[in-house]
Amino acid sequence: MFKGLGTALVTPFDENGAVDFPALEKLVDGQLNGGVDALFVCGTTGEPPTMSQKERDAVIKAVIGQIKGRIPVFVGTGSNDCAHAVELSKHAEALGADGVLAVTPYYNKCTQEGLYLYYKAINDAIGLPIIAYNVPGRTGVNVKPETVEKLTSLKNVKGIKEASGNIAQILEVSRRIRGSQISLYSGDDCIAIPIMSAGGSGLISVASNAIPSIVSEMIHAWLDGDHEKALDMQLKYQPFFDGMFLEVNPIPVKTACSLLGMCKPYMRLPLTTLTADNKNKLEKIMKDLAIL
Numbered sequence: 001m002f003k004g005l006g007t008a009l010v011t012p013f014d015e016n017g018a019v020d021f022p023a024l025e026k027l028v029d030g031q032l033n034g035g036v037d038a039l040f041v042c043g044t045t046g047e048p049p050t051m052s053q054k055e056r057d058a059v060i061k062a063v064i065g066q067i068k069g070r071i072p073v074f075v076g077t078g079s080n081d082c083a084h085a086v087e088l089s090k091h092a093e094a095l096g097a098d099g100v101l102a103v104t105p106y107y108n109k110c111t112q113e114g115l116y117l118y119y120k121a122i123n124d125a126i127g128l129p130i131i132a133y134n135v136p137g138r139t140g141v142n143v144k145p146e147t148v149e150k151l152t153s154l155k156n157v158k159g160i161k162e163a164s165g166n167i168a169q170i171l172e173v174s175r176r177i178r179g180s181q182i183s184l185y186s187g188d189d190c191i192a193i194p195i196m197s198a199g200g201s202g203l204i205s206v207a208s209n210a211i212p213s214i215v216s217e218m219i220h221a222w223l224d225g226d227h228e229k230a231l232d233m234q235l236k237y238q239p240f241f242d243g244m245f246l247e248v249n250p251i252p253v254k255t256a257c258s259l260l261g262m263c264k265p266y267m268r269l270p271l272t273t274l275t276a277d278n279k280n281k282l283e284k285i286m287k288d289l290a291i292l
Contacts, residue, residue, distance in 0.1 A: 001072075001099070001129055001158050001159060001183055001201075002037045002038040002071070002072055002201075002202065003037065003183070003201045003202055003223065004036075004037035004038075004201075004202045004203075004216070004219055004220060004223060005035070005036045005037050005038075005202060005203055005205060005208060005212075005215055005216045005219045005220070006036065006037060006038035006039065006040055006074070006185070006202060006203070006204040006205065007031050007036050007038075007039055007040065007204075007205055007208040007209055007212060008040045008043045008044065008045040008046070008204055008205065008206055008209075009027065009028075009031070009039050009040060009041050009043075009045065009046055009063070009209065010027070010045055010046060010047075010209050010250050010253060010254050010257060010263070011024070011042070011046040011047050011048075011051065011059055012024055012027065012254075012257075012262075012263035012264065012266075013264065013266045013267070013268060014264060014266065015264065015266060017266070017268060019051075019055055019058065019059060020263060020264065021058075021062060023262065023263040023264065024059065024062060024063070024263075025062070025066060026262060026263070027209070027257070027262055027263060028063055028066050028067065029066075030212060030262060031208070031209075031212050032067075032070065032071070033212075033213075034208070034211075034212025034213040034215075034216055035212065035213055035216035035217075035220070036071065036208060036212050036216055037071055037072075037202065037216075038071050038072045038073070038074060038098075039063060039067065039071065039072075039073050039074070040073075040074045040075075040076065040101055040204060041059060041060055041063050041073060041074070041075050041076065042056050042059060042060060042075055042076040043074075043076035043101050043103075043133075044076070044103070044135070044138065044249065044250075045206055045209070045249055045250045045253065046059070046076065046250075047250065047267065047268060047271065048076055050268035050269075050271075051268075057091075057095065060073075060075055060092065060095050060097065061095060061096075064095065064096045064097065072098035072099060073096075073097055073098050074097065074098060074099040074100060074101045074131065075088075075092035075095070075097040075099075075100050075101070076100070076101050076102075076103065077089040077091075077092050077100040077101070077102050077122070078101070078102040078103030078104065078105070078106075078133060079105065080105045080106050080107050080108050081105075082105065082117075082118050082121050083121075085102060085105075085118065085121075085122055086121050086122055086125045088100075089102065089122050089125060089126050089128070089130075090125055090126055092128070093126045093127065093128050097128060098128070098129070099128050099129035099130065099131065099158070100122070100126070100128055100129075100130055100131070101131045101133055101161065101204075102118075102119065102122055102130055102131070102132060102133060103133040103135060103138075103139060104118070104132070104133065104134060104135075104136075104139050104141050104143060105118055105139070105141065106138065106139035106140060106141070107139075107140060108141075109140050109141050110141060112143075112144055112146075112147045115141065115143055115147055116147055116150050116151065119132055119151055119154060119157055120154055122156075123154040123155065123156045123157055126156065127156065128156065129156060129158040129159070130154075130156050130157045130158060130159075131157075131158065131159035131160065131161055131185065131204075132148070132151060132157060132159070132160045132161070133160075133161040133163070133187065134148075134160065134161065134162055134163060134164055134187075135161075135163040135164070135187060136164055137163070137164075137165070142164060142169075143160070144169075145169060145172040145173045145175075145176050146176070148160050148173050148176060148177060148182070149176035149177060151182065152177060152180040152181065152182055155181070157181075157182060158181055158182060158183060159182060159183045159184070159185055159201075160173065160177070160182055160183075160184055160185065161185045161186075161187040161204050162184060162185065162186060162187055162195065163186075163187030163188050165188060165191070167191065167194060167195075167198075170184070170195055170198060171198050174198045174199040174200070178199060183200075183201040183202075184198070184199055184200045184201060185200060185201060185202050185203060185204050186200050186202070186203045186204070187204055189203065189205050189206060189207045189208075189215070189241040189244065190238060190241040190242055192205070192215075192218070192219065192234060193218070193222060193230050193231055193234040196219070196222045196223075196230070197222075197227075202219060202223075203215070203219050206244050206249055206250065206253050207237075207240060207241055207244050207253065209250075209253050209254075209256075209257055209262075210253060210256040210257050210260055210262070210291070211237075211240070211291055214233070214237060214291075215237075217233065218230055218233035218234060218237070221233065236289070237289060239285045239288070239289065240256075240285055240286065240289055240291065243256075243281065243282050243285045243286075244256075246274070246278040246281060246282060247274055247275070247278055248271070250267070250271075251267060251271055251272070251273070251274050252274060252278070252282055254266075254267065255273070255274040255279060255282060256282060256286065256291075259282075259283065259286065259292055260291075260292065
């Protein structure tokens with residue numbers, strides 16, 4: 001496991017829609033130089049629903065090979081099919097991942113018992129750390145605090161990425177898992193420091209694709225006890241964090257990365273490039289904050 005900043009890495013594509021491996025290498029170098037503590041590959045921000053298994057494997061192998069054990073690499077393995085999630089998790093372990101990030105089953109809208117059994121099936125199939133991922137705005141299902149508490153009985157479940165946006169719920173999750181093996185991670189840049197103050201161990205960030213050193217400085221300021229600096233940075237960069245959702249993730253962050261020369265701004269359908277109006281808004285935010 002890790003404490004600090006993890007980046008939910010984008011998957012760069014070229015103008016023909018192929019994975020842009022030179023850009024991926026450049027992005028990973030930027031993350032290492034920016035001081036991130038972990039990388040998350042083929043999660044939501046990486047657009048895995050639009051990628052073949054062969055492409056996913058190539059990206060996972062490329063990142064793990066480049067990192068060479070310097071920081072942990074987690075692989076997104078969640079699915080609305082539990083058996084598929086288990087197979088993806090076993091496959092990630094075979095490829096050399098340090099852990100998996102398993103989003104809750106989406107579209108099925110399962111019960112809380114179904115959520116527990118889903119994570120138990122993954123837990124029983126692999127020997128890697130598992131981070132459960134709660135993002136009800138995308139999946140249509142919310143992991144309730146009592147269910148997260150129940151997950152503490154599963155030895156390999158080591159973390160919960162909370163992106164519900166519900167601070168009251170997140171506080172209750174923190175209360176229930178305090179002292180257990182499960183670490184709490186913010187899944188939202190815009191409330192990272194509030195979640196850290198509620199007992200969080202770190203942030204799994206979208207914005208850090210573009211500004212890794214800034215987000216790392218903010219998170220580590222909090223961990224180092226400089227809470228005033230951390231809060232000042234949270235408030236200063238809030239417009240950029242909010243700008244990451246001018247349109248659905250990862251459209252804005254890929255655009256930001258392209259403006260910074262890190263990769264091209266291409267998505268795979270049904271995702272589309274950022275509209276001209278929103279691109280102008282994002283550029284202004286970045287210029288106002290001296291990011292661009």
